[in-house]
Amino acid sequence: MNVFNMLIPMTIEGLRITIGVFLATLVISIPLSIIVAKLRMSKNKIIAKITGIYIYIMRGTPLLLQLMFIFFGFHYIPLIGFAFGRYQAIIIAFVLNYTAYLAEIFRGGIGSIDIGQFEACQVLSLSKRFTFMKVILPQVVKNVMPSIGNEVITLVKDTSLVYILGVADILKAAKSVSNTYSTFIPYIFVGIVYLLITAILTKLLDNFESKFSYYR
Amino acid sequence: MTLVVENLSKSYGDTNVFSDISFALEKGEILCIRGKSGQGKTTLLRCLNNLETLDKGSIKINNRYLCKEVNGKVNYASQQELKVIRQDIGFVFQSFNLFPHMTVKENLLLAPKFLKKLSNDEIEKKADELILKLDLSTKSDNYPYQLSGGQKQRVAIARACMLSPSILCFDEPTSALDEETMGQISKIIKELAAQGIAIIIVTHDSAFVEEIGGKVITLKN
Numbered sequence: 033m034n035v036f037n038m039l040i041p042m043t044i045e046g047l048r049i050t051i052g053v054f055l056a057t058l059v060i061s062i063p064l065s066i067i068v069a070k071l072r073m074s075k076n077k078i079i080a081k082i083t084g085i086y087i088y089i090m091r092g093t094p095l096l097l098q099l100m101f102i103f104f105g106f107h108y109i110p111l112i113g114f115a116f117g118r119y120q121a122i123i124i125a126f127v128l129n130y131t132a133y134l135a136e137i138f139r140g141g142i143g144s145i146d147i148g149q150f151e152a153c154q155v156l157s158l159s160k161r162f163t164f165m166k167v168i169l170p171q172v173v174k175n176v177m178p179s180i181g182n183e184v185i186t187l188v189k190d191t192s193l194v195y196i197l198g199v200a201d202i203l204k205a206a207k208s209v210s211n212t213y214s215t216f217i218p219y220i221f222v223g224i225v226y227l228l229i230t231a232i233l234t235k236l237l238d239n240f241e242s243k244f245s246y247y248r
Numbered sequence: 249m250t251l252v253v254e255n256l257s258k259s260y261g262d263t264n265v266f267s268d269i270s271f272a273l274e275k276g277e278i279l280c281i282r283g284k285s286g287q288g289k290t291t292l293l294r295c296l297n298n299l300e301t302l303d304k305g306s307i308k309i310n311n312r313y314l315c316k317e318v319n320g321k322v323n324y325a326s327q328q329e330l331k332v333i334r335q336d337i338g339f340v341f342q343s344f345n346l347f348p349h350m351t352v353k354e355n356l357l358l359a360p361k362f363l364k365k366l367s368n369d370e371i372e373k374k375a376d377e378l379i380l381k382l383d384l385s386t387k388s389d390n391y392p393y394q395l396s397g398g399q400k401q402r403v404a405i406a407r408a409c410m411l412s413p414s415i416l417c418f419d420e421p422t423s424a425l426d427e428e429t430m431g432q433i434s435k436i437i438k439e440l441a442a443q444g445i446a447i448i449i450v451t452h453d454s455a456f457v458e459e460i461g462g463k464v465i466t467l468k469n
Contacts, residue, residue, distance in 0.1 A: 148345035155297050155339040156359035156411065157331050166358065170349050247349050248393040 039209045039218050043225060046202035050229075053191045053201070057126040058184065064127065065134030066169070072139050083135075090132030096193050099125045103197050118197045126190070133183055141176035142168065174244040181237040188229050202226075249308075250275050250414050250446045251296075251337075255317065256305035258291060265291050266467060269305070273415065273446040278437070278462030281450045287467045289450040290342075293417050296448070297339045298330060309336050310414055335363070338408030342419040344400045346392040352403050353379065353388045360410050371410075378406040382436065398429035405436065415446045422453045434459050 072083040090098070103121035106114055116124060145168055153163035192203040200208070202225055206218035249272050257267040265288035273279055283289045294300045296307060298314060302322050307314040312333050315324045325333060347355050356375040360366060366374070379388050382402040392400055401421065408416055418437070422430050437460060441447050451457060457464060 146345070148341060148343055149347070151299055152341065152345035152347070154299060155334065155337075156407070157334050158359060158362055162362050166362075167347055174349070244349075247391040 035209060035213050035215055035217055038212065039205070039221060042200070042205035042209060043202050043222065046200055046205035047225070049194060049199055049201040050188070050191045053122055053126060053194060054187055056123050057130050057187060060123070060127045061130040061134055062180075065131045066138050068131055068135035069138035069142060070164075072135060073142065087132045087136060090129050091136075095125065095129045095190060096196055098129055099193060099196055101125075102128075118199055122194050122197060122199065126187075130183065130187060134180065137176050137179045137183070138172065140179075141172035144175055145171055177237070177241045177244065181234075181241070184233060184237065185230055188233065189226065249273070250277075250310060251448075252306075252308040253296070254306045254308075256292065256295065256307070257303050258288065258295060258300070259303060267304075269465075269467075271463070271465060273448070273463075275414070275444045275446060276441045278441050278447040278449070278460060280457045280460060280462055280464045281448065281467065282452065282454070282457060282464060283467030284452060289452075289467055290419055292467070293339070293419055293448065293450050296415075297337055297417060298324075298334060299339075309333055312336075335411045336413055337415040337417065338411060338413035340401065340404045340408055340416065340418045340421065342421075342423055344392075344404040344424075346400055346403055346407070348392050351389050351391055352384055352395070352406075355392070355403055355407050356410050359407070363411070374410060375406075378409055382406050396429075397424040398432060401425070401429075401433065402436070405440075409440070413445065415448065416440060418447070418449045418451075420451055420453075421449060422451060422456045430456065430459075 068083060068087075071079050072087065074080045074083070099122065102125045103116060103118065106112060106116065149167055149171070150163065153167055158167070192201055194201050195204045195207075202222050206222035209218040210216065251273040253272065254270050256269040258265045259267075269292065271279065281289050281292060291300060295302050296314075301324070302315060304317055304320070304322060306316045306322075308316075310333075312329070313325060314330070314333050315322050317323075324330065347358065350358065353375055356378065357371060360371045360374070361368065379385055382405060384399065384402055384406065387395060387399055387403075392403070395403065401424065405416075421433055421437070425433060434456065437447055437449070441462075447462070449456075449460065
């Protein structure tokens with residue numbers, strides 16, 4: 033039982049990191065990604081291009097590398113005398129990365145809305161902002177929910193990458209205990225914790241999706 | 249004159265869509281624009297509603313220029329003016345373009361509540377009147393997917409009427425309807441005209457043109 037005496041408190045500590053990174057990333061990335069999607073679709077070619085490059089870099093390189101880059105990178109720039117703290121670096125890297133993926137999902141969602149919806153708003157003299165917030169976005173959210181759900185689940189597991197900056201999440205906790213007691217049990221345990229989190233999220237996502245099933 | 253249209257021309261690249269179209273409409277007049285498909289009827293209607301821009305010509309709605317041709321160049325009203333002028337002209341789309349995530353009543357309330365020209369009570373009252381008049385009372389809390397083609401069309405008409413337009417445009421109003429609902433829609437259109445709304449109908453349906461009466465323009469290439 034000694035294993036669990038060490039494992040459970042450390043896992044609870046680790047959960048704070050896992051869930052903290054997860055929630056902070058989602059809460060910041062989702063609104064940000066809608067703005068980025070709009071910029072990506074901007075008629076201004078320069079803005080669209082710059083946004084495209086940002087998305088390309090974020091999707092084209094590993095999140096692990098991005099974490100290292102944002103945390104360690106500044107130490108290598110001479111004379112700048114500035115660097116992000118561990119937790120700052122983690123949130124910035126996760127937000128930048130997930131915003132890029134979510135923005136592409138929202139871009140697809142906005143693009144899938146019938147042009148007639150925009151035109152109906154236009155002939156009713158609605159402003160562009162009002163049109164987007166009240167007519168377009170609610171329909172987009174319904175359409176993109178399954179894809180967003182996918183990203184949300186992936187994010188839970190991606191939080192384990194924070195170990196590279198020496199931050200102890202639940203996987204790191206399992207690893208420490210496993211090393212101490214030379215046993216594989218902590219890994220099985222932490223696997224079950226991930227599955228539990230995913231089960232709860234799946235249920236929440238299903239509920240949220242069915243909230244939008246009142247219309248077709 | 250409610251609507252004065254002078255020398256409208258439009259082309260996409262080398263393809264001429266329509267050219268040199270002029271007409272005028274008084275209060276309560278009905279105009280049918282006929283022509284085969286691909287002859288620019290819908291494009292003409294879309295130009296009147298500023299969904300597309302013209303190459304030549306002037307459009308004057310209630311003595312305000314939506315656009316005016318000066319020295320061969322079409323000058324459009326400012327965004328601010330357009331917002332006001334546009335409220336005088338309503339559009340019932342061929343595919344209705346109702347908002348699928350809103351009930352019938354919410355579809356009606358959205359624009360007037362945004363524009364705030366009337367108080368909320370007046371807006372609600374107006375919506376209820378239109379819902380009653382267009383025989384949608386039992387459907388007011390339903391979503392568009394639960395409605396038949398004819399009902400959707402009546403919602404689209406009610407939604408346009410919420411802004412009290414002086415002109416109402418219909419794009420192929422009979423295309424989604426059976427014979428019975430066709431009779432209904434012509435009755436509704438005549439009633440709207442009787443209330444003083446000028447009506448423009450784009451259609452390829454000769455029987456409907458006959459039924460509805462009014463002026464007729466036939467587009468030809």
